[in-house]
Amino acid sequence: METVLVYIAIALVLLEVILLYRLHVNRGSLTAKVKWLALFAIIIVPASTLLFANYHVFESTKKSAECMSCHVMAAIGNDMKGWTEEEHSMTLAARHYRNGWLPEEQECYSCHKDYGFQGTFKAKLDGYRHLMRYVTETYEEPIRYRGEFNYMNCLGCHQNNRSFTEVEEHAPVVTNITGDNPTISCLNCHGRAHPEPSRRTPGHPEFEELKIPVKDAEALRSYLKKFDTELTKK
Amino acid sequence: MRQIFIESLFVIVGMAIAIPYMIWPNPYLMFLFVFVAQPCFAVAMLGAIYEIFKDLKSKDVI
DSSP states (O other): OOHHHHHHHHHHHHHHHHHHHHHHHHHHHHHHHHHHHHIIIIIIIHHHHHHHHHHHHHHHHSSSSHHHTTTGGGHHHHHHHHSSSOOOOSSSHHHHTTTOOOOOOOOEEEOOTTTTSSSOHHHHHHHHHHHHHHHOOOOOOOOOOSOOTTTTHHHHHHHOHHHEEEEEEEEEEEHHHHSSSOOOHHHHOOOSSSSSSSGGGGTSSTTTHHHOOTOHHHHHHHHHHHHHHHHHHH | HHHHHHHHHHHHHHHHHHHHHSSSSSSSHEEEEEEIHHHHHHHHHHHHEEEEEHHHHHHTOO
């Protein structure tokens, strides 16, 4: 889809350049032709660009790579994806990733469907706030999730899963989570979803390792292996 | 035509941000698209719609 969008973007910009040039050449006379040119150049082509670019915003933010393009997310992404097979992370997200339980390229989105740009109007506003805070660098590490995670997102995959329903202890949990006032979290029994904030705080020994850009996964693995060897020696 | 000239400038600014964003998406271009390009397009389109409205009104079409 990205390739199609690139072609559409190129076509739109070429069309706009031609239309604006024609409008500039004919600027002296306000004929019907010029009015049509103006209609396309100022309203129709820009509206189409807005439509496609906004589609791009909402589609691309479903991809984990897009989440990781803000380096502040690297610690969470590295924890999920980058650890070596021998010394892998045991956080819930990492276990889901390692076992192939998450759809490829949409690892973040599969659990955070109702969050940021993909959620409700309020969630979208929050997404814009995150973008503003990231670009203007008005955030502090470790970043923290402000709201309440909706555990219905977990049930979306697990509720009708036999291995889940066979565990008797899950029945009261489901009743609680689907009730009006849920008080139980899946994390109560299944551990943290992501590395604890202390590990994502500047100054912590693991902070620098967790902050290596996710894109360079091979380098990260070898670096972590070296780091683990050093720790073992100590 | 002066109005259309100003709106054309807004469209050029908007396109100059939106198109690179669609081709090379990153947080900074996304920020510019959301907070600069979109308002530019909105101002240009609303201005053009107002011009069309004035034109039609002056010719007693509406």
